Amino acid sequence: MSVPLDQLTHRDADWAGLRALVTGLGVTGFAAADALLQHGAEVTVVDAGQGDQKQETQAGILGILGADVRRGAEHTAAWPAMAAVPADDGAAQVDLEVDVVVTSPGWRPDHPVLAAAAARGIPVWSEIELAWRLRPRVGAAPWLVVTGTNGKTSTVQLLTSMLQAAGLRAIATGNVGVPVLDAVQHPDPYDVVAVELSSFQLHFTHTISPLASCVLNLAPDHVDWHGSLEAYAADKAKIYERTQLACVYNVQDPRTEAMVEQAEVVEGCRAVGFTLGTPGLSMVGLVDDVLADRAFVEERRTSAAELGTLADLSRASGGDGSSAPPPHLVANALAAAALARAAGITPAAVREGLRRFRSDAHRTSIVAEHEGVTWVDDSKATNPHAALAALRAYPHIVWVAGGQLKGAEVEDLVAEVAPRLRAVVLLGTDRHRIGEAVRRHAPDVPVHDAGVTDHGDMAAVDRVMDDVVARCAAFAAPGDVVLLSPAAASLDMFPSYGSRGDVFAAAVRRALGEGGS
Template identity: 60%
Template sequence: MTEHVTHVACGETPPGHGPLDHAGAEWAGLRVLVTGLGVSGFAAADALLERGAVVRAVDSGESEQLTERCRILEILGAELVLAGDARAALEESESSEAMDRLLDGVELVVTSPGWRPSSPVFVAAAARGIPVWGEVELAWRMRPEGAAPWVTITGTNGKTTTVQMLDAIFTAAGLRSRAVGNVGTPIMEAVLDPQPYDVLAVELSSFQLHWQRSVSPLASACLNVAPDHVDWHGSLEEYRAAKGRVYENTHVACVYNVQDPMTEQLVVDADVVEGCRAVGFTLGTPGLSMVGVVEGILADRAFVENRQTSAAELGTVADLRRGTVDPPAHVVANALAAAALARAAGVSPVAVRDGLRAFTPEAHRIAEVAVEGDVTWIDDSKATNPHAAAASLRAFDPVVWIAGGLLKGADVDELVAENAGRLRGVVLLGRDRARIAEALARHAPDVPTIDVATTDTGAMAEVVDAAATLARPGDVVLLAPAAASMDMFRNYEVRGERFAEAVRARLGR
């Protein structure tokens, strides 16, 4: 059963106000409710207050960071609705007295990415004709004159790696660039930086894209689409539609994944600026208006003259290698997407190559932990869903696979069936490990499986010891859980750190 999602007015200007589409617009006096005071919500409230808006902010959470942010906003003049008062307003009916007080006088709602569209506050806003913007929409509308162009990236997996690759390429080209958005740095912070940027590499989640309507990027990309966050969006169709918004209003190039036809269909369906091109990236030989791979060379047949008969070299697959591990296919695909976006922005082939060579991936993404006795230990704790785990597993053969955690309703049958032939053995941990065990029994019944029921701080040491008993020379022991980590660890980073610590302890390092 899917959750009904009320469609609210996104991207509209509050009635009675002139166009709010640049930093110098008449923001003063605008009465705004900011929902959520995380990093992006705080940045939005701060920017609005600085421009004279009347801000009411609501957050029902409790933390030291929230307390500090609220103290600052209160000094700046914000009205705060917190703790019990916030819960009374947010958790009751959209027609309750508490909700009436929360929305009293409000002309615009600005929301943080995590808040579901079905939240009563947004239903109530829709009923009252109050538009709702995400912080991305607000940041776009607050850009100063001559602001840096945006190059936007989304996808179920690979967003952060690709946006950081793109930022490295822009930097190699001599541009003042910054990776912002879902990657961690609020877009608003970069947009309002007193020292202007030349270009922004913007990572956008489906949550952020749901609320945006006005953004008009220089170039854009959707890397892939696989089932995810359906509980938030209400349906897979809504999730896909949100991903497709990355292409709306694009000027130069919509970059799509040739291996994922859904991304090309999203380009076909998008309303873009006249003259915008569709540019594919592929792990195979590129066709016209594509970038791809030819005998280990990253080749551009999209942004060169005479592309019918020639191509430009953008580097090599070997440029992406880190440690002893060859770059897996999805990392090469991410690099091709970043290269295509950079080329759309006018970056030279040499700068693309130099940027990819200089790029350092974040921890817990196909990270080599150790090599001992011809067994390689790999940490890909960031593989928090089956789609990401599949990409990781395809990179190695044979594999001792460490999997499990919170599946969040995701199905793992296809993942197990497609990779059964490369599995030397499997070690399972976490709350939903039984569901993976059931899939293994159906599709890989002969693969040795060890179930680790321990959930305390010593669990990962037990997991690593179990994996060591299964591994043979030439194998890769791969932590690619296909699940979230919060059943046992604070986040996927902590899970990866505990894995690496346990590997090093076993190997005496």
């Protein structure tokens, strides 16, 4: 290697001769390998599966560019087995040295390749770490970064809307939008980037120094990947390290404030809270229906800046603007506003960003309103904490739930929302666990089991969802909300949570016919 890793802090450094192993050939792995090759590194790519046609094409492209691409489980069984040379007796003989491993988010730390790299003292980087090190030496766009168990995507998109309303060339990236490696290397540089980070990405991220950072909330999730809730929280907390101007935390979630208190930040960095209550000093929050800033105004002891109103945000979920936005969306908007204000965005631009914003599909998105019943797609609620945010938003609910719980508990969720439930319709692998919790905490609430089917048979999946919708229609009364908020992952029956939401919406429209609106 021509230069120590600690000198590879910008794209203008001498990357030639760096020996990099990239794990995974998905979107992340391809982008990482391509970027490294462009800067003169020697790249080996390993992927356990044979992949689809797209990955076949990507492997061919990387091969043409000079990468050594090795596909198949035999190349990932043990470190570093992917560059083995057959010995005389046919056994694998290891013959590969690398300086750094760049890994994809799906690869757990205990994977044999990554575990062996750690044991040998070989650094492991996420694509986020690589992207940070590939920014230009001079004039790099500042990063505003967001993590949390739920709400990351909406917050980053809200933030991007505010930045763009201020006239900045800004982009949402990370787990949303374009890959961060593409964003930092774009030929027309951005003024600022809003980055959504998962705990998987943060685990292998070591040197980023964002302008402002935020942990939205913390609830049990991905414990199977991290090994414990404590390890999961520790990876989330890494987002605050080396923050330059503002660490934004959730006043309603004291664990996020504790993370800020324990972080090693740049001198002068401030702690800024966001709250659904009245904001105190160095906070943003609500005063009646006004989003108010008491953190980034000079006279914050005696005054606040108006950043917008709930009405400015009310159409984001696809409604007609007459009802208040759900609390979780308001919280996300406040967090985004705090980050934007840390970046110097004016109150007027924050407000305009709120007005322009529209929620993504599958997050409390209204599918139809018919005969007094509102049908809402919240398929993105892939864990109990996310579902709770949606369930709290409506007083009377026919709840559609179920899927893969990933080891998460549902007792507290069901106990809290039990008074709101008109009926529950269940589907998916772990539906029985939710049903048992409903029977314990809401024994008078009717429960229908719609079953589970393999996602490879979409006709059967459609039949199950048609049954779900028919049962919901029978249970619902005027004033009710039929809410698909599964509290579970989707891959038992659907290719993605987006597919689950689309199938639900299609079934609703079939059932309502021309009456849906």
